[in-house]
Amino acid sequence: MTVFNVSSGDLTKTMMPTVSKSYTIYQILTIVSDNFLILCSRVFRNRIALVIITVSSSGEFINSTEPIINLEVNESSYYFRSADYDAESNTVYIGGQLDYHLEVILVYNFTSFTASIINNNTKSWDTQLASGCMNSQTYYLMDLTKSGNYTLEIYDININTELPTLSVVGIPQDSTSFVLCYNNQVYVASSSLVTLGDLSLLQINLQTGEASKLYESSADVISTYNYWVYENYFTQMVEINNQYYLITVDFNRSVIVYQVEITKFFVVEAITYYIK
Structure with a gap:
């Protein structure tokens, strides 16, 4: 486990x-009292099950929840990047697709140890995998439709109801885009399929669906490896001239507040990540 200081680059x-x-690590869900809650899978009764393990900041295993048998659905490589944890209900929500066509939210309740699916049964996709994120009790799923337009499905988790769908405009063409949520705002990290390292951060207006660009990586960025949103900051891990940097942007002001070099060795392609 590697912890970075975004203001100094130290790790x-x-x-x-x-x-x-025996655990396959998927996603760091949250940090509680310096302990990491990590979503994992393991084999249980000859089937794949999900668990949440707790690991201390010193790397010691503390405990694990009881397993929940995984729902029998096709997964994608980006599937668990859309995992969000609601501490109040002790539930994990994961945005994804069934058979790469039907947009769904998979719900794993670690109090009742049950699994269920939320879906709208109305749309199909074949060009890009859905991504999701959660603000408070609202879960957002974004996908690229067959017509080439982005849509944002909105679900009220409290009342298990789908709200009106937004058509999203302003996301760069020829890009792979994923949604990020924080402070009741929805952002899009959009990576160019043409220019390696070209990444834009946009904010979606939840009334109109318009996506406004807040930040764009500089031309000398060779590759973008990871990125995070926390409060009003966006941090991007990049490679420039064979060196690795952490670039942090205050997107309230659309200015770079830190650009620090990472001088120590670390695993570039991390299994999972979290920012706090």
């Missing part, structure tokens, strides 16, 4: 020797 690495290799 600390922590081994996790007591975390069993």
Whole structure:
């Protein structure tokens, strides 16, 4: 486990020797009292099940929830990037698609240890995988339709109801785009399919569907590896001239507040990530 300081570029690495290799790590869900809650899978009764394990900041395994048998659905490589955790209900919501056509939210309740699916049964996709994120009790799913237009499906988790769909305009063409949520706002990280390293951050107006650009990576960025949103900051891990940097943008002002070099060795292609 590697922890970065975004203002200095310094990092600390922590081994996790007591975390069993039987766990497949998917996503860091949250940090509570310096302990990491991590969504994982493991084999349970000859089937794949999801669990949440708790790991201390020193890398020690603390405990695991009881397993929930995974729903029998096709997954994508971006599937667990859309996992969001609601601490109040002890539930994980994961945006994805069934058979790459039907947009769904998979719901794993770690109090009742049950799994269910929320879907609208109305749309199909074949060009880009859906991505999702959650603000408070609202879950957002964005996808590219066959007509080439982005849509944002909105679900009220409290009342299990789909709200009116937004047509999203302003996202760059020829890009792969994923939604990010924070502070009741919805953002889009859009990576160019033409120019390697070209990444834009946009904010979606939840009334009109218009996506406004807040930040665009500089021309000398070779590759973008990870990015995070926290409060009003966006942090991007990039490669420039064979060196790695963390660039942090205050998107309230659309200015770079930190650009620091990472000088120590680390795993570039991380399994999972979290920012706080």
